[in-house]
Amino acid sequence: MSNNFIVLEDLNRLPLAQQGIELVERKGKGHPDSLCDAIAEEVSLALCREYSAAFGRILHYNADKAMLVAGRSEPKLGGGRIVEPMRLVLGDRASSRCNGKQIDVVAIAEAAVRDRLRQNLRFVDADQHVVFQNELKEGSPELTDIFERDVVGANDTSAAVGYAPLTETERLVLEAERWVNSPAIQRRFPEAGEDVKVMGVRQCRHLNLTVAIAFVDRFIADAQTYFDRKEEMRLALTEHLLGCLQTLDDVSVQLNTLDDPARGEGGMYLTVLGTSAEGGDCGQVGRGNRVNGVIPLNRPISNEAAAGKNPVSHVGKIYSLLTHYIANEVVQRVEGVAEVYIWLCSQIGKPIQEPMIAASQVILRNGVGLTDVERAVKTIIEQELAGIHDFSRRIVRGEFSVW
Structure with missing residues (x-):
């Protein structure tokens, strides 16, 4: 293959990392x-497994449109208590059929939804607290036909960019x-819900983190307990991060900065289930972390949402993951490269x-x-593009996180 x-x-x-200002965000699980x-x-991985088992290959699908509509809680x-359930x-x-055989796409998707909710949220009853609304339909003939061709081509004209290495700010x-969200800290601070958001602002060699954590109300008996436990958690997180510093001079942590002790329960970040989706905030695919786990405001980022897309033909997913993978290979294998950005366009x-x-x-x-x-750089790019179908199979096996 020519490398022109x-x-x-x-x-x-x-x-x-050597520039004066850096902003990085992370939305927790x-x-x-x-x-x-x-x-x-x-849902994407579940469909891949079922397609492979039933038909011997992956059919046309994209399950990348999801919206979590907030419920109502008190x-x-x-x-x-939960007054009204969330709606997903x-x-x-x-596609649901091929060569006279059919699978139940709706049942597969719903089971995957409820499994993921159980894995991510300790206090959510996936059957009681969430209503599932399926809007997956059969694909258009032209896009479905891509999967019937001898060579499966890109299903879109799309571009992606990845970079390496992560800065110390991104890592922190x-x-x-x-x-x-680690098991050890959830045992130590059971009131810490899974809905965590971190915004990092670095000015030269100082990093300030603003952290929001949804406290689970059943563990908080009174206001004094809330503010005492919040301070204990802030100090523990600060101590942990100070032990992780490599080149930065210091890190400061502020936690739940909207709190106001004078406003009673309205001045505390309390939730029933540990997520703002129970009553305060909706969610949508593609509005969160990039595929390397952060929202890096100083970096060029892909505008494609990788989650839920087909890993066989959807370049919005494949290229988003592959560019970061190639970038990491370059910085690890090519001496003299301090930082690299990889761009692919299908x-x-x-x-x-x-x-x-x-x-x-x-x-x-x-x-x-x-x-x-x-x-050396061109050789790595050539090698990874030549092995892109093996890379896609690794995506199908769930080897890469997309958020």
């Missing part, structure tokens, strides 16, 4: 947007959310291993020139 479509460029600037991404991807110190609307297209934002109907363009933008270490790394 592979382009290499020297950005000739400081890596992001109980956030409504993350729930939608996780649910859509679980949180209360000592334990409140899942839609787009999914990820670590903060994962620490709060053309609908064309083989996914043959993009219109594959561009690599590199920031090089002192004393390294573009010609020193060009051959």
Whole structure:
């Protein structure tokens, strides 16, 4: 395969970690947007398994349109109640029949939805607290026909970008959310719900984290308990993150900054189930984390929502994951590359291993020139594009997180 479509460029600037300002966000597994991404991807993987078992191959589908409509709740110190359940609307297209055989797409999708809710939310009864609304329909003839061709082509003209390495700010934002949602911390602070949001703002070598955690009301007897436990959690998280610092000088943590002790229960972030989706916030696929787990405001990001998309032909998903994978391979294997951005753009109907363009933008270490790394970078891109179908099979096996 000719590599004429592979382009290499020297950005000739400081890596992001050495720039003065950086902003990074992370939405935790109980956030409504993350729930939608996780649910859509679980449905996608379930459909892949069922298609493979029933038909020996994956058929046309995309289950990447999901919206979690907030219910209504009445949180209360000592334990409140759910007044109206949440509603999960899942839609787009999914083939249900092939060669005279048929599968129950609706049942498969609903089972996957409820399984994912049980895995992500300790206090949610997936049958009682969530209404499932299926809007998956049969696909259009033209897009369905892509899967009948000898060579399955891209189902869209789409572009994606990935980068490496993560900055220390990005790693710490990820670590903060994962620490709060870890089993050990949930045992230590059972009142910490899964709906966690972290915003990191770095100015030079100081990092400030604003963290929102949905407290579960049944564990909070009174206002004093709430504010005492909140401070204990803030101090514990700060101590943990200080032990993770590598190049930054310090990190400060602020927790649930909307709180106001003078406003009673209205001045505390209380929930019945540990997620704002129970009564305060809706969610939607594609509004949360990028496929590497963060929302990096200083970086170029793909505008495709990867969760729920077909991993055989949907380049919005494949390229979003593959660009980050290639970028990591480059920084690990090519000496002299300090930071790299990988861009891929497909053309609908064309083989996914043959993009219109594959561009690599590199920031090089002192004393390294573009010609020193060009051959190695292009070789990695060629190798990964040639193995793209194996990469797709890894996506089908659930080896990559998309949120």
